[in-house]
Amino acid sequence: MYSYNAFDTAFVRERVAQFRGQVNRRIDGSLTEDEFKPLRLMNGLYLQLHAYMLRVAIPYGTLNSRQMDQLAMIADRWDKGYGHFTTRQNIQYNWPKLKDVPDILDALADVEMHAIQTSGNTIRNVTADHFAGAAADEIADPRPVAELLRQWSTDHPEFQFLPRKFKIAITGSPNDRAVTRAHDIGLRMVERDGVAGFEVLVGGGLGRTPMIGKVIRDFLPQEDLLPYVEAIVSVYNILGRRDNKYKARIKITVHENGIEEVRNQVEARFAELRAAFDGIDQKLLADIKTHFAPPAFKDAPVDAFDAHRAANPAFASWSDTNLTAHKNDQYAIVSVSVKKHGQTPGDATSDQMRVLAQIARDFGHDELRISHEQNVILPHVHKSDLPAVYQALRAADLATANIGLVSDIIACPGMDYCALATARSIPIAQQIATRFDELKLEHDIGPLKIKISGCINACGHHHVGHIGILGLDRAGVENYQITLGGDGTETASVGERAGPGFSADDIIPAIERLVLGYLDLREDADETFLQAYRRLGADPFKAILYPDQQKAA
Amino acid sequence: MAKAFTPKVVTANHLLEGDVIYMDVNQKWVRELHQAHLIEDEAQADAWLAVAAAQPWQVVGAYLADAKSSAVGPVPAHFREAFRAKGPSNYAHGKIEQDQVAA
Ligand code: HEM
Ligand code: SF4
Numbered sequence: 001m002y003s004y005n006a007f008d009t010a011f012v013r014e015r016v017a018q019f020r021g022q023v024n025r026r027i028d029g030s031l032t033e034d035e036f037k038p039l040r041l042m043n044g045l046y047l048q049l050h051a052y053m054l055r056v057a058i059p060y061g062t063l064n065s066r067q068m069d070q071l072a073m074i075a076d077r078w079d080k081g082y083g084h085f086t087t088r089q090n091i092q093y094n095w096p097k098l099k100d101v102p103d104i105l106d107a108l109a110d111v112e113m114h115a116i117q118t119s120g121n122t123i124r125n126v127t128a129d130h131f132a133g134a135a136a137d138e139i140a141d142p143r144p145v146a147e148l149l150r151q152w153s154t155d156h157p158e159f160q161f162l163p164r165k166f167k168i169a170i171t172g173s174p175n176d177r178a179v180t181r182a183h184d185i186g187l188r189m190v191e192r193d194g195v196a197g198f199e200v201l202v203g204g205g206l207g208r209t210p211m212i213g214k215v216i217r218d219f220l221p222q223e224d225l226l227p228y229v230e231a232i233v234s235v236y237n238i239l240g241r242r243d244n245k246y247k248a249r250i251k252i253t254v255h256e257n258g259i260e261e262v263r264n265q266v267e268a269r270f271a272e273l274r275a276a277f278d279g280i281d282q283k284l285l286a287d288i289k290t291h292f293a294p295p296a297f298k299d300a301p302v303d304a305f306d307a308h309r310a311a312n313p314a315f316a317s318w319s320d321t322n323l324t325a326h327k328n329d330q331y332a333i334v335s336v337s338v339k340k341h342g343q344t345p346g347d348a349t350s351d352q353m354r355v356l357a358q359i360a361r362d363f364g365h366d367e368l369r370i371s372h373e374q375n376v377i378l379p380h381v382h383k384s385d386l387p388a389v390y391q392a393l394r395a396a397d398l399a400t401a402n403i404g405l406v407s408d409i410i411a412c413p414g415m416d417y418c419a420l421a422t423a424r425s426i427p428i429a430q431q432i433a434t435r436f437d438e439l440k441l442e443h444d445i446g447p448l449k450i451k452i453s454g455c456i457n458a459c460g461h462h463h464v465g466h467i468g469i470l471g472l473d474r475a476g477v478e479n480y481q482i483t484l485g486g487d488g489t490e491t492a493s494v495g496e497r498a499g500p501g502f503s504a505d506d507i508i509p510a511i512e513r514l515v516l517g518y519l520d521l522r523e524d525a526d527e528t529f530l531q532a533y534r535r536l537g538a539d540p541f542k543a544i545l546y547p548d549q550q551k552a553a
Numbered sequence: 554m555a556k557a558f559t560p561k562v563v564t565a566n567h568l569l570e571g572d573v574i575y576m577d578v579n580q581k582w583v584r585e586l587h588q589a590h591l592i593e594d595e596a597q598a599d600a601w602l603a604v605a606a607a608q609p610w611q612v613v614g615a616y617l618a619d620a621k622s623s624a625v626g627p628v629p630a631h632f633r634e635a636f637r638a639k640g641p642s643n644y645a646h647g648k649i650e651q652d653q654v655a656a
Contacts, residue, residue: 026568027568027569027610028610029609029610032609033609033613033614047566047571047613047614048571049573049636049637050571050572050573050637050640050641050646050647050648051566051570051571051572051647052571080644080646094646095571095646095647096571097569097570097571098568098569098570098571099569344643344644347643415632415633415636416636416641416642416643417641421633424636424642426641426642426643427642427643430643473632473633476630476631476632477632478632
């Protein structure tokens with residue numbers, strides 16, 4: 001994986017030293033909160049409901065065991081022994097003390113990590129397919145490009161004060177696991193005449209005005225990527241609205257100006273920029289690529305895997321749900337569920353982090369990933385090692401066999417932590433997962449994505465959940481609105497509102513009714529919730545959610 | 554007729570800890586809502602908020618939160634303030650933890 005060069009190291013250390021001075025000046029009163037707030041946000045430090053929160057970037061979701069161990073150390077030493085993995089492939093600490101934050105940032109710098117550009121109107125942490133470099137369906141590993149984008153965008157002088165935050169996601173596979181269509185720029189690798197390039201999407205986003213990204217270029221040669229992305233950001237920097245925060249994202253720019261106009265301006269700017277890029281970016285990319293060379297895969301029999309599957313039904317069930325095909329067929333990609341039924345989605349204890357680090361060292365070529373679905377991935381595990389990996393996970397309460405199922409819920413922090421929330425999301429996720437575990441129907445229900453946000457900002461991606469739940473404040477009471485039919489993959493769509501919201505007490509039974517109702521509606525066990533919804537439309541699902549209304553009508 | 558004034562407490566986050574704090578009757582900062590001073594009068598509320606805002610080395614983001622009186626002191630008027638007063642619902646962290654330590 002990518003290692004900092006001397007410049008990166010010096011840059012990150014310098015930023016920590018600056019921030020240490022700023023914190024000291026804040027504490028001794030020489031900086032007011034108004035002066036300090038933008039400075040702390042630039043370093044990933046938020047103030048939430050009960051405490052500060054530090055958001056640490058995990059670039060393209062990739063980390064090694066040493067970094068994971070350090071995240072565990074930080075959780076123990078300066079937080080409450082756990083961390084929260086987010087949909088943006090970050091980790092958040094919910095309880096740091098202001099005076100400790102510079103020390104935490106130094107500890108992060110020790111393992112080449114930081115919290116820069118996790119906030120503010122900048123180009124944020126570039127997110128990537130969490131199976132990058134491993135997936136069988138991948139054309140090429142997108143992470144060198146993600147790293148190139150990160151180096152180019154970090155502290156880019158033209159792009160420190162964009163109209164609004166700017167998020168880029170990238171996938172090296174036509175199957176989109178990085179929600180590229182809900183990002184300001186989405187890059188999806190595709191092949192044309194045997195050559196790999198990018199489909200470039202622009203203007204996707206969730207929040208109060210959800211939009212699916214539009215194709216601005218259907219095929220961009222790889223070597224044109226950086227000038228093209230720079231052209232998009234630069235056109236947005238000028239065209240994007242600064243008069244109204246809610247109309248400032250590029251999705252609105254595209255909506256108001258039309259994709260043709262934006263495309264024309266981008267292409268014109270691209271023509272200028274292309275000439276200015278003299279190939280230095282390609283040299284840099286070639287150098288970065290050497291850091292992402294695949295590990296030295298071993299060649300060994302895989303009989304132990306099949307034998308263990310036959311002998312151990314729990315292992316078989318786990319391997320059915322939590323493994324994905326690897327490009328090397330002796331290997332598998334392991335998705336470790338950080339969503340044990342009843343637990344807070346995405347929270348891992350420091351002990352669990354250390355176990356994951358150890359497994360990565362022992363069996364995983366020292367690689368770990370964080371997925372936007374708030375799980376941890378071991379991208380390269382030889383199949384003969386899977387029984388041992390499973391045992392180690394089980395011992396750490398990390399072997400829940402629920403990846404992609406109803407209890408594998410994305411939930412934002414909601415009103416348990418977030419100062420912007422209008423309702424809680426975590427307890428709703430906990431209760432849904434617990435309820436479906438009791439029903440023992442999860443595996444029959446099959447693939448189903450429930451996503452929960454605690455306010456209209458949509459950090460929990462509810463618009464692209466097959467079932468989305470949005471927590472609102474209705475006259476001083478928590479109220480939950482359901483959306484149906486959302487999809488975050490290459491067939492992306494924004495979910496439709498089902499109808500009036502439900503109280504905190506009624507939302508769990510409503511979801512249960514909806515999912516059990518789907519079991520009656522589906523053609524056969526292979527038709528997923530989303531497929532059934534697309535075949536039948538919203539009406540039968542609404543009828544299940546609102547039985548009384550149907551009777552009255 | 555002017556709208557009736559909803560009683561308020563002055564609240565903020567502690568600069569160093571981040572913890573939720575309230576102003577008590579002596580204009581000192583306390584950590585429990587029920588120890589806070591319930592302000593029944595609009596002019597007093599504004600004056601007290603100004604006192605809080607003038608202490609940037611101690612507090613962050615001071616504001617007036619609606620509250621109701623009760624036998625044990627002020628109680629929250631809205632669920633957001635109830636969560637601020639109580640701590641998160643998924644773990645016994647924050648205020649819940651401090652209360653356990655104190656008890
Ligand atoms: C608690 C601190 C947080 C704050 C203050 C916060 C704030 C916001 C705001 C204001 C937006 C809307 C931006 C816009 O539409 O212009 C937003 C969107 C978003 N945030 Fe957060 N958020 C927080 C936590 C999180 C967490 C924990 C995650 C990951 C689980 C996350 C991921 C996202 C995502 C994915 C979006 C929507 C996608 C988009 O930008 O269109 N945020 N956040
Ligand atoms: S969706 Fe709202 S409540 Fe949830 S984390 Fe984002 S801003 Fe906070």
